Structures are given as structure tokens and as C-alpha cells.
Amino acid sequence: MAAIEQLITSYNDSIPYVWTGLEVINSSVSPATNTNWGYFYRKGIFDSPTYLPWAPGNPSASSTYNRTLYKKADNGLYSGSSTTANSYVCEYEEALKQTITDLEQKCANLTSSSILTLFVNDVCYVLNPVNKNYKDAKVSCNALSGYNGHLAHIRTMGELWVAEALRAAADVPYARIGIEKTNTSITDVYTGWYLTTPTDQPILATFLPWATYGNEADQYSMGIKGDYPKSFETIMSSGARPFICQYASVTTTTTTTTTTTTAGA
CATH class of the missing domain: 3.10.100.10 (Mannose-Binding Protein A, subunit A)
Incomplete structure (x- = not known):
């Protein structure tokens, strides 16, 4: 003080x-x-x-x-x-000093009067305030040349805090993230949610800090709102919302291996 x-x-x-x-x-x-x-x-x-x-x-x-x-x-x-x-007032600690990577530099250079960025744990998070529906937002994370991007995957409280910091700084009520219900025949609003990208196999979402209200069974995309840490709320896929992208130095692709068993074996 x-x-x-x-x-x-x-x-x-x-x-x-x-x-x-x-x-x-x-x-x-x-x-x-x-x-x-x-x-x-x-x-x-x-x-x-x-x-x-x-x-x-x-x-x-x-x-x-x-x-x-x-x-x-x-x-x-x-x-x-x-x-x-x-x-x-900002505080800078010697213990938190890190080497500036190509990705971090490109991430910082994206900052403008509208786009907001955060570079955390070698991942560049970008909030784009342009309102888009889910289909268009899903293929719009292509702002960094040389890096594959996708809508943000939030799997921990730390990642949720990063996304919430961007949402709050942009002063938007909702922000789209990369979690969707891939099987729309599932009627339970709280099951069937997957982390997705435009190219990789979906991965089951296990971190789902649901908001206490506003979740509807006929809404198949996900967003965060300002009720941290109970931030996840379903959003109509056709609705236009700002969205959060993420870019990493290494893109992980998840594949599914199917084993066939012959009858009588």
C-alpha cells in the first residue's frame, strides 16, 4: 500500500x-x-x-x-x-520473466482498438468482438499466419479465468467458445457436449461450469457470460455473438481407433 x-x-x-x-x-x-x-x-x-x-x-x-x-x-x-x-497500477515480477516466442509476438501485434488478446501458457487467446453465428465463428480463427486456430477450448478454471478476463475487458455479455452438442437428438441439456475444431475429432467436454439459469435443450452451441465461475450457458447456433479464438505452437489432433471383433473368436 x-x-x-x-x-x-x-x-x-x-x-x-x-x-x-x-x-x-x-x-x-x-x-x-x-x-x-x-x-x-x-x-x-x-x-x-x-x-x-x-x-x-x-x-x-x-x-x-x-x-x-x-x-x-x-x-x-x-x-x-x-x-x-x-x-x-501494474506489477512486474522477475520470477515471471519469459522468453518471447514468435507466437507471443504475433499475438501481441494483433491488439487493436477492437480485438483483445492474452498470451498464457504458450497459448494466444483472441476475443473478436464481431458478432457471428456459430457456423461462421467456428471457421474464423485464422488471424495468425502459420498457426492453426479454433474457438477456445476451456477445460480448467485457469482457462476459464482467461476467457472471462477477455469477455469482461471487451464488455460483451456473451462470448462464443469451442464447445458444441454434436448430437442434437440428445434432449438432456447437460450432456453430449464436445470440444471441437474445424478439422479434428471431437473430444468429450468434462469441465462444464454451468450457469445457474439460461440453459435450453434446443440450443447446441456454448458461450460464457459474466457469472464467473458459473459461466457456461447454451446459445442458439444461429445467434450472432462475439467469439474467443485460441492459437498454440503445436496443434494436437485426436484420432479415434476402432477395433473389430469377429463373432466366435
């Missing part, structure tokens, strides 16, 4: 608030619960702090107040909405 206060004072003493890296961990738990806050890293992991110098009356119990600001005048933390524009 002292370092942030000194930085603000040295740079521009008129700045009232700055964003910190403290966020709500679980949207299903009240933000007023101290143990529901953590300092997030880009890999989706977080540290649960023991030192939380909240200003009086904070944190708010409002579910939309899920981020944290430092206020110099009060020398304390305030919870706030992620859609509010404020200054921010």
Missing part, C-alpha cells in the same frame, strides 16, 4: 483511485465475504491474501462490485464495478 501511495503521489497526486489485482473468486458467494477475494495472475491462479485494508463500508455486498480500487485519500481498498474507467 505504501508503494502504491508513493507512486501515485510521485506521478500525479490528483488521481483519486487506481485498480488493483484483487478480485472476487466466486460469483456465487457474497462479495462482502472477506475470504471470497484473491489476487489473480494471468494463468488464472490466485493468492488469497490475509491483509485486506478495506475502507469503511467496504466491500459492498453488491454482486456487480467484484473488483478492487485503492483510494489514496483514505489509504484503503474499495470494491467497485469492473466497467468503471480508472487508472491502474
Whole structure:
């Protein structure tokens, strides 16, 4: 806190608030619960702090107040909405230093006033705010020359956090991902979901943090919405939505081997 206060004072003493890296961990738990806050890293992991110098009356119990600001005048933390524009303080650690790869450089060069990117664990995630239906979005992850892309496969909490960070930064209510129901005859809304690409064999999706409402049996594509960590909601395939792509240095293709057994063998 002292370092942030000194930085603000040295740079521009008129700045009232700055964003910190403290966020709500679980949207299903009240933000007023101290143990529901953590300092997030880009890999989706977080540290649960023991030192939380909240200003009086904070944190708010409002579910939309899920981020944290430092206020110099009060020398304390305030919870706030992620859609509010404020200054921010970044921290860089020597221990997190990494070699810049060709993919990372190309990923960073994609950033514009509309497209948002994150490079995490050697994967480039790109949120394209152009609204597309599922069929068109599925074949639109071709922005990086030399790399095969596909709609984002979210298989862990860390990957979900990356996708949610992009969705929130783009300020869109939904973002398409690469999970679909390949057999539309399955009537159970919560089964039959697969990770897919335009070329590889589908892989059964086992990580499905369903939203608490909004899931319909006649909707066969998937998106995330702002209820982290209960983020997955079914979306009409024909509906136009922004979408998240991912690009990796190595493309993994999954094949299926069929064994035939002869009767009487």
C-alpha cells in the first residue's frame, strides 16, 4: 500500500483511485465475504491474501462490485464495478520473466482498438468482438499466419479465468467458445457436449461450469457470460455473438481407433 501511495503521489497526486489485482473468486458467494477475494495472475491462479485494508463500508455486498480500487485519500481498498474507467497500477515480477516466442509476438501485434488478446501458457487467446453465428465463428480463427486456430477450448478454471478476463475487458455479455452438442437428438441439456475444431475429432467436454439459469435443450452451441465461475450457458447456433479464438505452437489432433471383433473368436 505504501508503494502504491508513493507512486501515485510521485506521478500525479490528483488521481483519486487506481485498480488493483484483487478480485472476487466466486460469483456465487457474497462479495462482502472477506475470504471470497484473491489476487489473480494471468494463468488464472490466485493468492488469497490475509491483509485486506478495506475502507469503511467496504466491500459492498453488491454482486456487480467484484473488483478492487485503492483510494489514496483514505489509504484503503474499495470494491467497485469492473466497467468503471480508472487508472491502474501494474506489477512486474522477475520470477515471471519469459522468453518471447514468435507466437507471443504475433499475438501481441494483433491488439487493436477492437480485438483483445492474452498470451498464457504458450497459448494466444483472441476475443473478436464481431458478432457471428456459430457456423461462421467456428471457421474464423485464422488471424495468425502459420498457426492453426479454433474457438477456445476451456477445460480448467485457469482457462476459464482467461476467457472471462477477455469477455469482461471487451464488455460483451456473451462470448462464443469451442464447445458444441454434436448430437442434437440428445434432449438432456447437460450432456453430449464436445470440444471441437474445424478439422479434428471431437473430444468429450468434462469441465462444464454451468450457469445457474439460461440453459435450453434446443440450443447446441456454448458461450460464457459474466457469472464467473458459473459461466457456461447454451446459445442458439444461429445467434450472432462475439467469439474467443485460441492459437498454440503445436496443434494436437485426436484420432479415434476402432477395433473389430469377429463373432466366435
